[in-house]
Amino acid sequence: MTTHPTRRLIAAVGALALLAGAAAADDDMDYYMSVFEPLPALPPIPADNSLTAAKVELGKMLFFEPRLSASGVISCATCHNPALGWADRLPRGTGHEGQIGLRNTPTVLNSGFLPNQFWDGREPDLEGQALGPIQAPDEMAMDLEEALERIAEFDIYIEHFTRAFPEDETPISAENVAYALASFQRTLNTPNSPFDRFLRGDQGAMTEQQVRGMMAFADNGCVACHQGPALTDGLFHRFELPGPTDLGRFVVTGEEHDRYAFRTPTLRNVAVTYPYFHNGSIDTLHDAVNLMGEQMLGQEFDDDTLNDIVAFLHALTGEQPVVNIPALP
């Protein structure tokens, strides 16, 4: 381990020190508190897509709308399944006619906090992301014009689009589908995880083991890439995984250093969004943390450290949004 000596000391006696409330430990805890950021209630809202109740409500309908797929049975919620951490808990996404895609389905939860979208970061924001899976041949396989035609058949959708985009001459448009979906997704956040409550001053919110894990996460350098409120730097990294791979970020940039590189995923709700990595080849948090230690940090975590970090990752599961299924026309 390449831990800073002070940090290592803290990791060893952290819980005890916490209980004792020693001044030195307080100082160190101040340091950890400064390393991390709790999740704000809402992600940044883009200037050209203000967050309104009308857009969120419409976006929710569209999110559950299987008519946006060629088959008529696949909606965004099929793979971003609210019952399964807003992902699918499969190694790689399964879409139109049972085709299995290249990559693991990322959770929608807190996706508004991500600096960019998709495993290869090819879209800067949720507006850019929203129309991708609808049209992808191995996902919803839908022609966008046909999707708009299907929606425009229903008076209820005409009303909802007009209410959400009152100044548009043609409210039902691909752009507005994206705006509405992005707006709904910006409301799917998981505040008040034990980690957030701890950062906001509730010292009992995490277990002692989770606090040790948080320290180890910082001390061992995990936080270098998993930083910020969503615990991702939004940057691209390359490492070896079992199972299939693809060119990753290289497809977007053509840069050699981006070959096989994938964006750091958020760790928020990581305990409920298994399996892991871009090809979903790793089933458990233990194996995932172990692999990251070896490949990204060049070190083998001892069992205690590994268990502590995994315990900490469980503290990143927040309150899941409660969503009533909308009645569609």
Place this chain on the structure above:
Amino acid sequence: MTTHPTRRLIAAVGALALLAGAAAADDDMDYYMSVFEPLPALPPIPADNSLTAAKVELGKMLFFEPRLSASGVISCATCHNPALGWADRLPRGTGHEGQIGLRNTPTVLNSGFLPNQFWDGREPDLEGQALGPIQAPDEMAMDLEEALERIAEFDIYIEHFTRAFPEDETPISAENVAYALASFQRTLNTPNSPFDRFLRGDQGAMTEQQVRGMMAFADNGCVACHQGPALTDGLFHRFELPGPTDLGRFVVTGEEHDRYAFRTPTLRNVAVTYPYFHNGSIDTLHDAVNLMGEQMLGQEFDDDTLNDIVAFLHALTGEQPVVNIPALP
């Protein structure tokens, strides 16, 4: 039209008579009230599967559980979609790897009130129905043993099955999956439709046109087959439809008179469970009523009668169950 003279008179002046509160009209209304039955709060509960909160909660989890399908992305809720009247609004069900099945997906709503299950009535109850779609090669295409193995991997399911079936030595069994799913489905009822409220004495619950439609529905004989709280006799009838057909009830009985015969569907929530008939070949209520008039009653409804009956059918849409999506392990 082959309407009874008294009934025909009522159909013509019904609304007026209602308002005037004439004694004769009251008598006639008593007749109509005696023809129909409001929906009880719960369907009959079988003696060997008592309805308990623990079973309902487990059944809800299983209903939303895509791991019960071979692909891992199809759950009961995929085709019996709560957003779409607990059906799929497609002509025929779309299942494993995009295969399109033989028949239209029936709604789960009020299915506990049906005298038998499936378009061909091959199962007597929801317990018998529940495991069919899981194993059907063109639906969820799942091996039942494998489904049980997948579920048994999760402590949360072990807990839920044990709580729901405390006296069983092996709580996780195919039989108990069926019991739990059936229990959940028995809670998916739609009380308090305008029709039910009217039958319970709220004379303003249906519009005048809907009241006329109810009378026409009785007077013209629709109620002969669409009777009882679910508005189905549970019997099998044969008529000609456009689009593909199949042997229907004949497959179950081998009786010649059952060839191409299908069970009378419930009319509850019929306005939100289009398209219609066993092959989903009819898109609108107008066309469906028209076709029934011609084929089952041997008469062509005039436009007013047709519109009145369709208006009445809209009064059969009840309060939809509000279901929060469960968090699955």
